[in-house]
Amino acid sequence: MPLGNQGLVVIAVVCTEAILAGGFIGTRVVIRTSSTKGIGIDDWVLMSTWIVQVAFVCAITVSCHYGFGQHNTDLSKPDVRMATKAELVAQCIVSCAMGLSKAAVGMFLMRIVVQKWHKVVLWFWISTMMGWSILLSITVFAQCVPFESLYDERVPREYCSLDLTTIAYIMCSWSAAMDFFLAGFPWMVLWKLNMGKKEKVTICVSLSLGILAGICGVVRTSGLYVLSHTEDYLFATAESVIWTSSELTITLICVSVPVLRPIWVRLLGGTISDRYYKQSEGSRGIVTIGRMRNPRPADMEIGLGTIRHDGKNANVTTIGASRRNSDDGSERTILRDNQAIQRTREVTVAYEDNYRGSD
Structure with a gap:
């Protein structure tokens, strides 16, 4: 049967979105692979989701080949x-993909949170979302007995136990509600971290793009009545498939965007956080290990000692990271390295020419 009506639109949309999502995920994986810790469980879940999305695209393309998106009256039996x-x-495949995509976002946020109740809340959303996704996947074929009666009018239907x-x-x-929750949750978690305000806003806004997926979910949910109120099933559900694919794709892109931030930071010329191990001119041999920037009044000295190196005394000052931590230190830990938030200390070593050698 030649493609027609909404069939071509469906294929164009789902294929384009799968390619777009694959590009973002591939770039994210490359960035993570280059980090010290490599890819993490959230990356594996994300890649698995994309594979399932490709399987969905293949299945819906086959359906379009036979007439999906067209009126039943224009098709042979x-x-x-x-x-x-x-x-x-x-539908069975994309239901699993939706659950996995939300789990990928939850796993990503799991590396950011530090409080137990944050993790409990995330696991609640992940487990319940995966539960509903699996149940819907099973229901697609288990709703009626025998299941062949769902697509073959020649097979008599005995009963339908699931709606x-x-x-x-x-x-x-539930999926739409989780999208809205995951869009707002980062603001509460990240806002108290020791990061520059600009970096906080950038990361939170990136993660909050998931609200677009929630909007797609609301539109998709509002059109589900056609599942049981139409005889022209193949044509009536075409828009629902498009919105489902869009919600899935936006979710995959949104969870990938924050990790891609190092790319556009470099494109914009980098930040002062790239300046390590620099020696200031005219400092008479004073070497600073760490960030080259003006000290802040709020810096707190918590340790002072003296070491010897090359015949010279050196004052060693340890600064608490609660104030002197880099603006993007937590950001790089979250987005690039596969680690949780950690407290660090910045050490400044200054050598003084106050040692006299033997005559």
């Missing part, structure tokens, strides 16, 4: 059966 069967497979529409409403509503 064999084509209706094949298109419906392939779409059911696609796909109700479960889809719950799952999609």
Whole structure:
């Protein structure tokens, strides 16, 4: 059956979005691979989600080939059966992809949070979302007995024990609610970290782009009534498939964007945080290990000692990282290295020419 009506639009949208998501995820993985700790569990979940998304694209493309997105009256009965069967497979696959995508965001945020209740809340959202996703995937084919009756009118239907529409409403509503939660959660978690205000806003805004996925989820949920109120199933559900793919893609992009920040920082010329191990001119041999910037009045000295090096005395001053920590230190730990937030200390070593050698 030649492609027609909404079939071409569906293929164009889902393929473009899969390629776009793959580009963002691939770049994210390259950046993470170059870090000291390599890729983490959130990256593996993200890559797995994209693989499942590609499987969804393949299934829905097959359905479009047989007539998905077109009116039943314009299709032969064999084509209706094949298109419906392939779409059911696609729905089963994308339900799993939606759960995995939200889990990837939760796993990413799990590396940022430090308080126990933050982790408990994230695990609650991840586990419940995955539970509803798996249940919806099972319901797609287990809603009626025998399941062949779902796509083949020649097979008599004995009974239907599960209501796909109700479960889809719950799952999609829960997914949208999680999108909005994950969009606001970083602001509460990151705002008290020892980072520059500009960096905090940048990261939080990047993660908050997930609100767009929530909007797609709301639109998708509002159109689920067609699942049980239409005889023109293949045509009526085309828009729902597009919104589902868009929500999935936006989620994958949003969780990838914060990790890509080193790229646009370099494009904009870098930051002062790149200046390490510099020796100031006219300092008479005073070498500063750490950040080359003006000291702050709020710096707190917590240690002072003397060491010897090359016949010279050196004053060693240890500064508490609560104030002298780099503006982007926590940011680089979150976005590049696969670590949790850690407290560090900055050490300044100054050598003084006050040693006299033997005659």
